[in-house]
Amino acid sequence: EDQVTQSPEALRLQEGESSSLNCSYTVSGLRGLFWYRQDPGKGPEFLFTLYSAGEEKEKERLKATLTKKESFLHITAPKPEDSATYLCAVQDGNTPLVFGKGTRLSVIA
Amino acid sequence: EPEVTQTPSHQVTQMGQEVILRCVPISNHLYFYWYRQILGQKVEFLVSFYNNEISEKSEIFDDQFSVERPDGSNFTLKIRSTKLEDSAMYFCASSFDRSGNTIYFGEGSWLTVV
Numbered sequence: 001e002d003q004v005t006q007s008p009e010a011l012r013l014q015e016g017e018s019s020s021l022n023c024s025y026t027v028s029g030l031r032g033l034f035w036y037r038q039d040p041g042k043g044p045e046f047l048f049t050l051y052s053a054g055e056e057k058e059k060e061r062l063k064a065t066l067t068k069k070e071s072f073l074h075i076t077a078p079k080p081e082d083s084a085t086y087l088c089a090v091q092d093g094n095t096p097l098v099f100g101k102g103t104r105l106s107v108i109a
Numbered sequence: 110e111p112e113v114t115q116t117p118s119h120q121v122t123q124m125g126q127e128v129i130l131r132c133v134p135i136s137n138h139l140y141f142y143w144y145r146q147i148l149g150q151k152v153e154f155l156v157s158f159y160n161n162e163i164s165e166k167s168e169i170f171d172d173q174f175s176v177e178r179p180d181g182s183n184f185t186l187k188i189r190s191t192k193l194e195d196s197a198m199y200f201c202a203s204s205f206d207r208s209g210n211t212i213y214f215g216e217g218s219w220l221t222v223v
């Protein structure tokens with residue numbers, strides 16, 4: 001059973017069309033939920049860490065939120081340069097990061 | 110901004126050969142990791158390393174794999190007798206602490222086994 005499920009698998013947006021990506025998780029002792037951006041052929045680039053339900057973090061057009069069962073990555077007025085795969089990962093206690101399959105975002109000008 | 114650096118960026122090797130992938134973690138970090146990503150699949154944990162020894166490893170990290178910190182800055186992954194299914198992007202990562210601390214990834218080493 002997957003501990004981290006991301007949806008949708010792929011999302012195509014027009015430039016300026018805001019939307020949200022979902023990451024649902026099933027871990028018993030969440031130590032941290034991490035969002036990364038991954039461009040093709042590159043390593044995951046750190047975006048946010050969230051530690052407890054109710055926490056929110058923002059960076060430019062991105063805002064990440066966390067509940068006890070899921071996290072959302074909200075993208076406001078996206079631009080073509082926001083096109084990438086967005087990865088969610090969780091840490092359960094002291095265990096290694098477990099990644100979801102990612103959401104592939106395409107923003108069309 | 111400090112970053113994790115990896116070499117080579119791409120390596121092609123014959124099946125059965127040994128490869129060594131190299132990494133320089135962020136300088137004040139204490140925990141080091143290797144992850145891999147087969148094309149089109151999830152990023153998967155291989156091994157974590159702390160205080161000059163393996164702290165945790167996955168089922169993927171069998172006797173074919175080994176890690177080493179040969180000096181104060183480098184961290185290496187050795188794959189003995191490579192197989193076709195070892196073809197993947199290998200990411201080195203580091204963090205200051207183990208639990209809840211952000212893990213920073215390198216750009217990856219793309220390994221192609223032919």
